[in-house]
Amino acid sequence: MLRALDRAVRHSVPKPTALIVNFPSNPTAFVANLDFYKEIVAFARRENIWILSDLAYSEIYFNADEPPPSLLAVPGAKDVAVEFTSMSKTYSMAGWRMGFAVGNPKLIQALTRIKSYLDYGAFTPIQVASVAALNGPQDYVSDIRAMYKDRRDVLLRGLSSAGWDVPAPAGSMFAWAPIPPAFADMGSVEFSKLLLKEAGVAVAPGLGFGEYGEGFVRIGLVENTQRLRQATRAIKSFMSRHGAGASTADLLGAASS
Numbered sequence: 001m002l003r004a005l006d007r008a009v010r011h012s013v014p015k016p017t018a019l020i021v022n023f024p025s026n027p028t029a030f031v032a033n034l035d036f037y038k039e040i041v042a043f044a045r046r047e048n049i050w051i052l053s054d055l056a057y058s059e060i061y062f063n064a065d066e067p068p069p070s071l072l073a074v075p076g077a078k079d080v081a082v083e084f085t086s087m088s089k090t091y092s093m094a095g096w097r098m099g100f101a102v103g104n105p106k107l108i109q110a111l112t113r114i115k116s117y118l119d120y121g122a123f124t125p126i127q128v129a130s131v132a133a134l135n136g137p138q139d140y141v142s143d144i145r146a147m148y149k150d151r152r153d154v155l156l157r158g159l160s161s162a163g164w165d166v167p168a169p170a171g172s173m174f175a176w177a178p179i180p181p182a183f184a185d186m187g188s189v190e191f192s193k194l195l196l197k198e199a200g201v202a203v204a205p206g207l208g209f210g211e212y213g214e215g216f217v218r219i220g221l222v223e224n225t226q227r228l229r230q231a232t233r234a235i236k237s238f239m240s241r242h243g244a245g246a247s248t249a250d251l252l253g254a255a256s257s
């Protein structure tokens with residue numbers, strides 16, 4: 001990973017000022033560990049570039065023993081980094097435009113200056129609601145986490161029974177799904193269009209997130225479990241109509257029966 005980053009920085013003219021990292025990731029759902037962040041911080045120090053870390057999914061994780069770490073947990077990270085989080089996911093306040101940033105004082109000061117040009121602060125009731133959310137009982141946060149985990153499990157079970165094996169995301173609100181082999185040649189955009197037309201299910205083509213996203217689609221966990229079951233049933237009949245419905249598990253089952 002660092003080699004790719006190193007190459008990107010060396011070959012960019014002018015040299016990048018900042019590196020943006022986002023884990024748990026939208027769209028790949030990848031969760032970085034502290035060793036990863038240590039390497040990134042050392043790299044940024046060496047190259048004299050800032051790090052902007054987007055920790056919007058800090059509370060949406062499914063492995064209870066391993067909450068996603070903060071990049072600021074790396075000693076010295078504050079010298080080169082600022083980290084953002086958001087009320088949108090943790091407290092279901094998407095669209096309320098409220099979050100906060102912590103880290104390097106120089107960057108925070110610069111952000112304060114820019115914000116002062118743009119507005120005079122968020123609408124007061126939204127600030128008050130955010131204070132209430134942050135200072136109030138936090139059971140809500142574990143309820144939200146359990147809700148997304150439930151949705152993830154329903155989605156993955158349904159897809160697996162449709163013959164589409166998708167790695168379980170460790171966090172975020174998404175599953176990053178490799179296009180089933182039978183459709184791989186058509187690419188993520190055509191596959192997403194076909195799925196929408198024939199199964200009535202909307203997914204985001206990986207290519208929309210950049211060239212490295214090709215070969216994948218992003219599936220959101222934004223619908224309730226009932227709707228997710230409905231979607232996976234539709235995907236199952238879509239897959240079997242295209243002769244792509246047999247999962248590894250089905251094949252093993254069939255072979256042993």
Ligand SMILES: Cc1ncc(COP(=O)(O)O)c(C=O)c1O
Nearest residue numbers: 022026054056086088094095099
């Ligand atoms: C990685 C990531 N960061 C930030 C946001 C948005 O946060 P906010 O609603 O605070 O702008 C999203 C929402 O989709 C996201 O996926």
